[in-house]
Amino acid sequence: MKSIATIVTAAALAAFLAGCGGGSGPSTASGVTPQQAANAQPQSVLFTITVPKPATATTVRHAAYVSPATESAVVTVTPGTGVQAPATTTTTVNCTSSCTASVQAYPGSNTFTVSLYGGQNGQGPQLSTGSQTATIAAGTNTLSMTFNGVPFAVTATSNPASLSTTQLTATLTFSVLDAASNPITAPGVYAQSIALTSSSPHVTLSSASLTSPSQNSVTATYDGSSSVCGTTVNVTATIGSVRRFHRPSASRSCVSPWRRRRSRSSTFPRR
Numbered sequence: 620m621k622s623i624a625t626i627v628t629a630a631a632l633a634a635f636l637a638g639c640g641g642g643s644g645p646s647t648a649s650g651v652t653p654q655q656a657a658n659a660q661p662q663s664v665l666f667t668i669t670v671p672k673p674a675t676a677t678t679v680r681h682a683a684y685v686s687p688a689t690e691s692a693v694v695t696v697t698p699g700t701g702v703q704a705p706a707t708t709t710t711t712v713n714c715t716s717s718c719t720a721s722v723q724a725y726p727g728s729n730t731f732t733v734s735l736y737g738g739q740n741g742q743g744p745q746l747s748t749g750s751q752t753a754t755i756a757a758g759t760n761t762l763s764m765t766f767n768g769v770p771f772a773v774t775a776t777s778n779p780a781s782l783s784t785t786q787l788t789a790t791l792t793f794s795v796l797d798a799a800s801n802p803i804t805a806p807g808v809y810a811q812s813i814a815l816t817s818s819s820p821h822v823t824l825s826s827a828s829l830t831s832p833s834q835n836s837v838t839a840t841y842d843g844s845s846s847v848c849g850t851t852v853n854v855t856a857t858i859g860s861v862r863r864f865h866r867p868s869a870s871r872s873c874v875s876p877w878r879r880r881r882s883r884s885s886t887f888p889r890r
């Protein structure tokens with residue numbers, strides 16, 4: 620697996636679908652036109668996903684999220700109702716600086732689902748996933764897809780760093796990481812929502828969840844109650860059923876410094 624320290628970039632994805640087939644023309648002796656004959660045949664669909672390099676200080680962010688730790692892609696083609704296709708097909712391709720493969724799709728409405736993994740042959744942690752429904756015709760087809768990062772861990776910072784009876788609110792800014800420790804960036808959403816909870820009714824949160832990288836700031840509000848003086852209030856982020864982030868705030872004379880702690884886990888989603 621590639622060794623990736625950090626990422627401050629994302630990659631725009633263009634999955635170019637190149638179909639092959641004939642144009643319209645006169646009917647054959649059987650009464651079937653060349654166009655109709657082409658529509659009864661699967662089309663070769665070529666896709667290319669660019670895997671970004673680890674970021675530098677001068678790297679520019681792009682439009683969609685592809686982790687630089689991506690080592691393979693799994694493409695599933697699901698035919699829609701009425702499409703002359705035998706069944707759902709799955710193709711796995713290994714990646715270097717890009718993932719390139721040709722899949723088969725019959726003319727008509729098809730749903731393309733692409734999952735990107737941190738290991739070869741569709742193994743290792745799932746890093747991101749995307750899905751797009753497109754109508755494939757005989758000829759050339761183009762599909763654009765946005766990937767949604769799969770959350771694995773969460774970190775956060777607080778501004779200001781403490782709460783008190785004279786400072787009742789703080790802004791918590793979260794960074795959500797994939798299984799290769801790369802921050803997940805917009806414009807996609809998280810493949811799993813992240814639940815946020817406070818351990819005290821006296822410290823409330825402006826949102827109960829994180830759903831996308833564009834919504835990574837939450838306001839924590841302290842009601843001024845003296846009952847939490849000298850106690851600890853925890854804000855916890857939970858991905859699915861696994862708690863990934865635990866942020867204790869130790870109260871001292873009703874002033875609560877927020878201290879960060881990263882949780883670790885050996886589990887990760889697999890295909």
